[in-house]
Amino acid sequence: MRLTDTTLAVRPRDNWEALDLGILLARRHARVLLAGWAVLTLPVFALLSLLFWQHPGIALLLFWWLKPLFERLPLHVLSEALFGEVPSLRQSLRAWPHLLRRQWFASLTWRRPSLTRSFDLPVLQLEELGGAERRQRLQVLHRRSAGSARWLTLVGAHLEAVLWLGLSLVLLMLLPAQALQQWSWQELLLAEHDWLWLEHLSNLLYVLVLIVWEPLYVACGFSLYLNRRTHLEAWDIELSFRRLRQRLLTPMAWAALALTLGLAVPTTDALADSPADTDAPALSREAAGERIRALLAEPPFHQPETVTRWRLRETGGESPQPPAGLFRLDSLWRVLEYAASLLEALLWAALLLGAALLAWRYRQWLRVFARLEHNAPAASHATAxxxxxxxxxxxxxxxxxxxxxxxxxxxxxxxxxxxxxxxxxxxxxxxxxxxxxxxxxxxxxxxxxxxxxxxxxxxxxxxxxxxxxxxxxxxxxxxxxxxxxxxxxxxxxxxxxxx
Amino acid sequence: MSESDSQPTPAPADQPAPLPPRQRAAQLAQALGQELRKAVIGQDEAVDGLLTALLAGGHVLVEGVPGLGKTLLVRALARCFGGEFARIQFTPDLMPSDVTGHAVYDLNSEQFKLRRGPVFTHLLLADEINRAPAKTQAALLEVMQERQVTLENRALAVPQPFLVMATQNPIEQEGTYPLPEAELDRFMFMLRMDYPAADEELALVRQVTRSARADMLDVAPLQPRLSARDLLALQKIAAELPLDDQVLDYAVRLARATRDWPGLALGAGPRASIALVRGGRARALLRGGEFVTPDDIKGCALAVLRHRVRLAPELDIEGLTVDRVLRQLLDQVAAPRL
Known part of the structure; x- marks a missing residue:
């Protein structure tokens, strides 16, 4: 891999920005990607539909299950295109069977439900790692980018569903109104009619949606992977150094360097002591480890920080006997509790007093409404x-x-x-x-x-x-x-x- | 009148002879009422209210949904009354000068001549008064209170007696202008016309369908019963009816009670007390009484007060009407005793 040949501007990016870059990448090579995916999947889908004509659901499930295998083709195209050698449709199709060989069984079984599928794929396909190595590698890679990769898969699933429904609705809208008038939804759902073709049509719509979405999905995962590696391996710095070196390799630069070195006579003071002069004590392995640990325990490697925060008192279990000083605190608590109940009583009293005041303030209104309720004049027998x-x-x-x-x-x-x-x-x-x-x-x-x-x-x-x-x-x-x-x-x- | 039936006539034989003019006046007023009831069927309360206002010399605002005979009532009164009658149909484009009059230039005499508006009359019917904008309604303010119109810096008195009878429709709010408080206060009574009772409506329909006019009662057969001079004399007699201080105090207490009554946002002003007393006197005359009783005051209290008070918003939201709150007030203010 020669970083100088990449067609991308290599620099550390935010995860979401990296996903964005993936979409750009897919768009740049859209023709090969879409055509490759279509040529690969459509015959497989047709074959599956024919085989399971009576069970459209199984056909679709099988097709969906095989997706990780199809995804290796777009990744191959993208990885080649990254270094400027965009393979033709024929070349990429021809390469695909070789790509399948590596760990196909794992991809189709226990790794199938993985939510970070497109992000993990380059490790398998491009780095060709397997077993414990692969696991270690993924652990490092996942540390920062797994969340984004999972979100990518989740959003992708929803996008697929939306597009699928959208296409179905478009088809429905294309039906003439007269046909729709006689349409009985209940019949459609419950009757034992032969609606297999409709289900196969629906499957086909899903397959068509995947032609658009899957290359995007793989590209986004790939760009996320590239970004993570840029962060880890400082590709951008390496690229800068390489560019610097290229500049310095010109003859003029060499001449200037020679002149400088020739003219400058170094004094002995300026020279550092040779390591042989210092009689450093030979360190044993344990002592070195000891010293390293001591160093690591000091700043700036280890910076103790005091954090004070509230936490719930642990209830239950043996509470340790409080020290003698705490008894005073306890009595203080009791006083506070009395004060709190006093305050509560005062608040209730204030509330009742307020209500009474309000009633007194609007007593005329209350009387008016009371009178309206009992408008009939009551017989006033007792009044003298x-x-x-x-x-x-x-x-x-x-x-x-x-x-x-x-x-x-x-x-x-x-x-x-x-x-x-x-x-x-x-x-x-x-x-x-x-x-x-x-x-x-x-x-x-x-x-x-x-x-x-x-x-x-x-x-x-x-x-x-x-x-x-x-x-x-x-x-x-x-x-x-x-x-x-x-x-x-x-x-x-x-x-x-x-x- | 409802009270007049139950009101006793105390041993007339042993009494000093009652003043004949009062009895004659009462008879005249009652005859006018009977004539009016021939044309306006099933609205006895409104007829009584209108007659009371006529005797008290106050202006009347008649409110009711369409088709209850508001205009008919006033037209019938105009027919039975021998004086001049004018009618203004209030429309949104009516101008103040259309009501009061204006100066026009006379080419022959090369001078400005005053052209008097329809207000220069005895009985003025302002039909659908709330359909004209506020400036036109305000043209009536001066003439209603001071019985004069100022045109071209000259104060011109309108003929006496002068009465404004306005009608308005309470349900239609589209394109109408509610009367301002100052204008409302100048109306002595606000009469509400309600749907007639079943038997009265039966009689009404029978009579209307028999008449020559297609869909309304005819006022042509009514006889003039009262001239302008008669009316002035009646008003004078009514104004001189004795009034006990307790009854006066009752009227003032009623008006004052509206000002601090909890259900009312705005109470009635002193004009309400005055209208209560005048209305009480007219009512007493109308029932043939020799003096004013608290019943007379209480009988016209609703008509006097209902347009002068404003309901508190809380009760308005509760769906209460002004009449209900006023009835409650009347049930609380103590009547005079011993």
Whole structure:
């Protein structure tokens, strides 16, 4: 291998950049690669399909299983092309059977599921290593690049699937719409029709997809391998030195060198002592090992570094007895725990207090919504002061009519007021009428209509009318009105029925 | 009126004789109401509201979905009313000068002459008022409050009585301009027309299909019942009805309660208190009463307040209506006692 002949710009690259380089490489030699792959695989696929016509799945599985063998062809082309000698299609095909011989069985059996297949292939095919040597070599190579190689294989599998589905969809889209209208998917899936050709067609699509993808896959693995070796063996530095040497080999350079050496007379001081002059103690093998180890234990080979981090306390097992000093720490912990529970209690209290404050702040809103929920005015039986008046039975005299009669002569307004108040009290307590402070006189009468008591209704109407005339109209009532009202009251509420 | 039926008439025989003009006025107003109900079927509440506003001398905004007879109601009133009537159909391209009037140059006299707009009338129907842009709506501001129009630096008084009756449609928002608060506040009442009850709708359909006009009730057979002078006299009588301090206090308390009521973002202004009292007086006259009771105030509270308050956004989101919140308010404000 002569590095100076490579067609690549050799320099250490990032792994992903190396994969990118592989794609470029495959693109440059795409014709040979694609044609070689197609010429190689299509007949094999045709043969397998014919052999297993009744079992398309097996045909595809076998073909897929043989992929590592086919992959040796693109690698051969690429490795030749790396040094500028691109083999023709015929040459590469002719070389392929020889390439197959090496470790074909391992490739098809225990190494088949390997995820780093394309990366490992050059070790086998180009370096021609086997057994323990190969294992060692791969160990070194894998140290930095195995991850990328695995990702390459995984992404590749997905790409294959996507392209395969895409091709199938393209075919489906090419079907005329009329044909699709009569298409019954259920029938297609469940019926026992002879759909073998369709499955073989699908296999063919997969094989076609591989024609594009597999050369790319091999090229990417190969470029990853090259990159790893560039890192390991410093190919770029070697190349630089070689270029330097070539430049210095010109005659002019030799002349200049000779002149310099001739003119410069070296002093003895400038010369280093010859190794023979120093009487270094002869080191035994053990002593040398000792010294090397000591050297390695010192900087810069060994740099101790103190790292402090949190880790979980190990639970279970015999906990060692804590030293005496730790007891103080323990009590400190206990204090901290008390403080924590105190803080927790305080936080809960703050939360409850906040909720209470919030409720107090928006109490009007809560009341509004509560009212909207129970919009029907509740009968307020127990309230003594309803309607802005004192209507509790205790506040009224024993004999309402008698008291009103007595007051009528001097204070007719007070007398009618007393009667009206007593009427409301009766309505509220005897008849359980749901009266509110907001009810006007007219509304009280309307509520009274519900009771279906014509006599009471008529009396209440008359009384309310008189009351309104006195209260809002400021008019004098006819003298006979007082008597009539009292008589009406006695008729409606005879004495003794006082609540 | 619903209350008037249950309202007792206290022993008239022993009373000092009631003032005849008040009774006559009540009869006249009730006759007008009966005439209106011939044309507008199933909208008694709206008819009562309109009559109340007429007696109180306030402007009315009638709101309702199409086809409930908003315009018909106002046209019927114009027919029953002997004074002048003008109608403006509000359209998006209507200009303020189309409403108030403008100066035109007269070639013969070589002078500018004032051409008075349709507002110079007794009854003005502003149909679909929210279809005109705000500047045209604003042309009504001055005339509604001050009963005058300023044209070419001259303040021209409109004839008395002057009433604006506007209609608007609450559901259509496309291409409409909501009335500004200042304009809304100048309307004394906002009446809502709802769908008529089943039997009333039956009567309505029977009557409409019998009439000569294809799809609407005819207002031609209605008789004029009221002249402009009569109306002024009625308004004067209504304004002089006695009002107890407690009732006045109740009206003011109602208006003030809207200002700090939790469900309302914006409360009613002092115009609401004034409208409540005036509306209460007119209602009392309409039912034939001699004085104003709290029932009269409460009866017109919804129509006075519903366009003057704004619902809090929280309740708006809850899907509550202004009417429901106002009813709740009316259920909470204590009525006057002893």
């Amino acid at each position: 002061r309803v309607l802005g008046l004192d209507v509790s039975p205790q506040s009224l005299p024993e004999d309402v009519a008698g008291e009103a009669e007595r007051l009528w002569a001097e204070q007719p307004r007070v007398a009618v007021g007393l009667l009206y108040r007593a009427l409301l009290s009766r309505l509220l307590h005897d008849y359980r009428l749901p009266l509110l402070a907001a009810h006007t006189e007219g509304e009280v009468l309307q509520l009274l209509c519900r009771l279906d008591e014509p006599q009471l209704q008529a009396y209440a109407g008359t009384l309310t009318g008189y009351w309104q005339q006195l209260a809002y109209g400021h008019r004098a009532l006819p003298p006979a009105a007082g008597e009539a009202l009292c008589a009406g009251w006695r008729a409606l509420f005879p004495r003794g029925t006082q609540p």
